[in-house]
Amino acid sequence: MIKRQPRILLEIKDNKGIFRTHFSQNVDELYFRVPRVIKDINVLKGLFGLFEVVLKELNDIEVTDKCIIKKV
Secondary structure (H helix, E strand, O other), rough: HHHHHHOOEEEOOOOOOOOOOHHHOOEEEEEOOOOOOOOOOHHHHHHHHHHHHHHHHHHHHHOOOOOOOOOO
């Protein structure tokens, strides 16, 4: 999935994200950015699908609190 995206940034920010003041010390941010305007709905759906896969994998390897992922 990642190879299909021309340019993306996906990283875990160790208590340094823009929401750091809203969460406790042990909460990190999964940061995802695409440096362009997305006009193609299929590209947008693909990016959300990629984000969903990453969240699921993080849950599966138990590095996150469990969350429920709902298909939209």
